[in-house]
Amino acid sequence: MIIDLRSDTVTRPTPGMMQAIMNAEVGDDVYKEDPTTNKLEQKLTDMFGMDSALFFPSGSMANQAAIKMHTQPGEQLIADKWAHVFNYEGGGVSFNSGVSCKLIDGNRGMVTAAQVEENINPPDFYHSPLTSLVCLENTTNKGGGACYDFSEIEKIRQVCDKHELGFHLDGARIWNALEAQKQNPRDYGKVFDTISVCLSKGLGTPMGSVLLGKNEIMKKAMRVRKVLGGGMRQIGFMTAAGIYALDNHRNRLAEDHKKASEISEMLAKQSYVKKVESTETNIVIFYLAEAISEEKFMNDLLQKSVKISSMGQGKLRIVTHFDYTDAMHEKLLQMLSDYNK
Numbered sequence: 001m002i003i004d005l006r007s008d009t010v011t012r013p014t015p016g017m018m019q020a021i022m023n024a025e026v027g028d029d030v031y032k033e034d035p036t037t038n039k040l041e042q043k044l045t046d047m048f049g050m051d052s053a054l055f056f057p058s059g060s061m062a063n064q065a066a067i068k069m070h071t072q073p074g075e076q077l078i079a080d081k082w083a084h085v086f087n088y089e090g091g092g093v094s095f096n097s098g099v100s101c102k103l104i105d106g107n108r109g110m111v112t113a114a115q116v117e118e119n120i121n122p123p124d125f126y127h128s129p130l131t132s133l134v135c136l137e138n139t140t141n142k143g144g145g146a147c148y149d150f151s152e153i154e155k156i157r158q159v160c161d162k163h164e165l166g167f168h169l170d171g172a173r174i175w176n177a178l179e180a181q182k183q184n185p186r187d188y189g190k191v192f193d194t195i196s197v198c199l200s201k202g203l204g205t206p207m208g209s210v211l212l213g214k215n216e217i218m219k220k221a222m223r224v225r226k227v228l229g230g231g232m233r234q235i236g237f238m239t240a241a242g243i244y245a246l247d248n249h250r251n252r253l254a255e256d257h258k259k260a261s262e263i264s265e266m267l268a269k270q271s272y273v274k275k276v277e278s279t280e281t282n283i284v285i286f287y288l289a290e291a292i293s294e295e296k297f298m299n300d301l302l303q304k305s306v307k308i309s310s311m312g313q314g315k316l317r318i319v320t321h322f323d324y325t326d327a328m329h330e331k332l333l334q335m336l337s338d339y340n341k
């Protein structure tokens with residue numbers, strides 16, 4: 001039994017999901033004739049109260065498309081220094097859109113409205129890049145699944161309005177934030193111009209993200225997706241998994257959060273652990289005491305069939321998900337408690 005806690009993307013489709021995939025009604029999505037994909041896009045449009053939605057093969061492609069739709073080459077976007085769009089999308093911001101990033105030294109991957117405002121280049125000062133977009137992430141990945149305070153998001157919206165900036169949410173982990181904070185997706189639909197949501201992280205589909213947005217900007221989405229190589233045919237087989245996941249897997253995220261918080265509490269009690277970040281959702285980030293190297297710790301766990309990941313700068317990461325069973329959880333808690341004794 002391998003306990004894989006490197007990411008919540010390691011899940012495999014459940015029998016119910018496989019059935020939904022097998023039974024999917026499909027057509028050619030390049031002609032917008034895939035009924036299942038149209039249904040998923042409509043479902044998410046309604047859920048978030050936005051105008052339009054488009055399926056993408058990955059979260060990175062959905063974010064990259066959004067950035068391209070919001071910007072012109074030479075312009076600049078504002079994001080936290082830990083943002084996925086800057087750190088983990090292969091330099092796509094500059095490659096795909098010719099845009100630079102102004103990075104904010106935020107708190108656990110989150111920025112404040114004041115920080116955003118301070119980092120906007122004056123639009124009439126033609127020496128500096130024109131600021132045109134703000135990208136937030138909720139929950140934050142590198143920030144350890146931290147959730148924004150919604151009132152701060154609303155304040156950032158006001159700053160974007162005042163300075164005529166686009167406002168994009170990298171919501172790859174939005175389901176976890178909605179669950180942890182008991183929020184309504186429609187509140188997000190009201191404040192953001194575009195939102196990417198992921199179906200393969202906490203929800204467990206084999207692939208896929210959806211970009212949601214207002215009509216005005218989403219008019220460009222089909223062409224940009226095509227340019228990025230993302231025009232697809234009978235993707236109803238994948239979007240059926242998405243519909244199934246929204247209907248059947250969203251309501252169990254609380255369980256992932258509970259397990260993560262129990263792991264977090266267990267780690268906090270151990271002398272070999274220096275610090276555990278506060279755990280709000282399904283990601284636990286912790287640092288080891290000086291006496292133990294990350295490499296040794298990870299190797300010792302691996303010997304016991306447990307996989308976790310390192311995020312650099314001394315950060316170790318554990319992510320819970322629906323393939324992480326109660327039996328695995330008990331075994332892991334025991335192992336963490338016995339380690340080094």
Ligand SMILES: *Cc1c(COP(=O)(O)O)cnc(C)c1O
Pocket residue numbers: 057058059060061063084085137139140141170172173198201209
């Ligand atoms: C995973 C993730 C993405 C991108 O997802 P891929 O599907 O792997 O491209 C984007 N943003 C955040 C915050 C993520 O956690």
